[in-house]
Amino acid sequence: MEFRNGSMTAVVAVLGALFGLGLVTIVYGSLRRPDREVRAGAVRSLMERLPENWTKRRVTVAGVTGIAVGALTAWPVAAPLTTAALLTLPGLLGPDRQSARRTERMEALATWTEMLRDTLSAAAGLEQAVLVTADIAPTALERELGSLAASVRGGRPLPAALRVFAEEADDPLADVVVAALVMAAAQQGSQLGPLLGELAESVREQVAMRQRVDAGRASIRTGVRVTVSVTLGMAVGLVVFNRPYLDPFDTVAGQVVLAAVGALFATSFAWLTAIGRVDEPVRLMSSATPHDPAGRGAVPGGTR
Template sequence: MDQILASGSLTLVTALLGAAFGMGLVAAIHGARRHPVEQPAGNRGRALPQRLPADWTKRRLTIALVASVAAGALTGWPVAAILTGVALLTLPGLLGPDRQAARRTERMEALATWTEMLRDTLSAAAGLEQAVLATADIAPAALKPELDRLAASIRSGRPLPAALRTLADDVDDPLADVVVSVLLMAAEQQARQLGSLLGELAESVREQVAMRQRIGAGRASIRTGVRVTVTVTIGLAIGLVIFNRSFLTPFDTLTGQAVLATAGALFAASFTWLNTLGRITEPLRLMTTTPPAAATAQEGTR
């Protein structure tokens, strides 16, 4: 009886240490990401959660921690606890739908539609500012909040060029920067043939949307293959742990844990590689503004 209790206590301690090590490793990796050098003292506590991926909610972190402890307690393997936590944090984003890419594509389509609306409104002999106000009220839903703020800014008396630069920051998209640059040129230098130029820009944006949709279709098949592989692998591992624990006895040793860690690292590397096959490298933005802190410092030196 004492031997059983000692074995259970050792298993629990091993599970807790493994889970703590795994979460510490993940935190260290994400903490090493590049971040602003200077942070106000009051915002340091708020900046730490912002370094984590957006889909790492408190609920997911809690589930990953609990599952890591459970996996370590069930198997007695620290590596199993680490792999469980890392898998629960990373696999949903890898295997689930690519919501970020879908949202980007939707915003690009909305940008093309708004550009065409501007072109058509300008062809009716309306001024640029009037065209912006008229189209903002009926803008596509994906860009409606940003364009509503643009219209409100113009109606409050703000100059059109400054309002357009704010729009570029709000949308935060390289293609939107191109459209805003053309509008700025028209607002500041009275560019000719603005309507035809906007039409060409809208056509270019739609071509990029079509390209992204083709890439998305190819990525869907890759994700399906990865999803099947992950499901079969995890199902087999859980089945062996529950129904044939003796088959996994070699993993109880230090060498076995090293082999398990190597296998987990290989799986992680292969899934990461598969995820990058269809990833689109986003171009750099053309328009950037000085951060508020930097602007304040510059004004103070004048």
């Protein structure tokens, strides 16, 4: 049975369009972020796992493009495959900006910790040291440290301001530094300088280790880019320059085979992404509760 014959082509195009619109509607609904108090636990967990770069605009463009490809090729399977590819492949083939940003923030945290240590060694108090170093903060943490300094100058207690800073920084290593500073502010610790020096050295070691890991992952990502680029280039070339070669995919059996091949590629790409992902440590500072904007409910040793 040929999908290209007569009215069947129109039916397939309509079905593909409906499928694409349904997919866009489902993902759009997932990205709406309704009130946390009315969401079911399973739905909340699913939405939190969605990539942050899956914006409404990107999902809409991917869905519309998938519908167009499905209509042009008269292959119903082409619509979901194209949509999935446009949503996932840019993150897999493009530069790992998230890892680079994470490394940059770790280096900034180490630099700020060393600045605190050096300022404290000049007989400055902890609060004064925080204010002085925040004004010359490293670029990667400039916004968070600027907010910290503004909170302290506004009269917020230093421990509460530090907890809010930890929440904004959203980094396990920042939690360790903040926990030490909070305890020092509460107990007037006299050995904070040497402790901050050890923490800075530890962060530097973490940065060096992450850079070695990123260097090893770079070769894997290069291999993935070459494989995916050659595969997609060959597929597009056949569709554009040698369409009769793909006539077997116009049948029902051909669509089933195409769906199976697409599923295998999707599984392999997902596996390659998973083996290249670095799991982040568990955070030590709990989140500030909605009823406690000052962050006083966030205590060292909590879980996120």
